[in-house]
Amino acid sequence: MVELSRKTKETDIKCKLDITNSLKTKIDTKIGFFDHMLEALSKHSGIAIELSCIGDLHIDYHHSVEDCGIVLGKAFKEAVFPIQAVERYGNATVVMDEAAVTCALDLSNRPFLVYDINLSGKVGEFDVELAEEFFHAFTMNAGLTCHIIYERGKNKHHILEAAFKSLAVSLRRAMVKNENLGIPSTKGIL
Numbered sequence: 001m002v003e004l005s006r007k008t009k010e011t012d013i014k015c016k017l018d019i020t021n022s023l024k025t026k027i028d029t030k031i032g033f034f035d036h037m038l039e040a041l042s043k044h045s046g047i048a049i050e051l052s053c054i055g056d057l058h059i060d061y062h063h064s065v066e067d068c069g070i071v072l073g074k075a076f077k078e079a080v081f082p083i084q085a086v087e088r089y090g091n092a093t094v095v096m097d098e099a100a101v102t103c104a105l106d107l108s109n110r111p112f113l114v115y116d117i118n119l120s121g122k123v124g125e126f127d128v129e130l131a132e133e134f135f136h137a138f139t140m141n142a143g144l145t146c147h148i149i150y151e152r153g154k155n156k157h158h159i160l161e162a163a164f165k166s167l168a169v170s171l172r173r174a175m176v177k178n179e180n181l182g183i184p185s186t187k188g189i190l
Helices: 033-046 062-080 129-140 156-174
Strands: 001-005 011-018 024-029 048-055 089-096 100-106 112-118 143-151
Touching: 001 062, 001 156, 011 062, 024 033, 033 048, 033 062, 033 112, 033 129, 033 156, 062 100, 062 129, 089 156, 129 143, 129 156, 143 156
Parallel strands: 024 048, 112 143
Antiparallel strands: 001 011, 011 048, 089 100, 100 143
């Protein structure tokens, strides 16, 4: 289990993350839709997350969402690296009614994000462009190469939930133990 905290003038975040799923997930960012997405990420990845964030929500949700991505990414990286004996690569297409989003990732320790979801507007009070801010902060700090690609759909809630869930399932698949691989790289290190 990894415990991290981060305090700035904009946010105060406390996080516990366990890739063995031995914690009870509890998310409290005071941003309802974002909490829902992080709960889905935890559930479908098999990664237990306790996360609380006190942020400057009177300004907007940007700092809280991005900083939660930073903290969760750092905690994930600390929990997973150095990688040994896992599949390393994971991918999934998740459907939510009419929507479908694909995620493909590499636990590469070389961060890169391709985010190809063109949405604008809000889901409830949540600005949909903040999803990209979260994914960027998470992948950069987790050391992932991650491609999240819109396939189809109209409902913004469904599209974003499919994005979070496809990341979750891809992470779960990438972290499957595979003793035959040893360190999953021809370089001998990631």
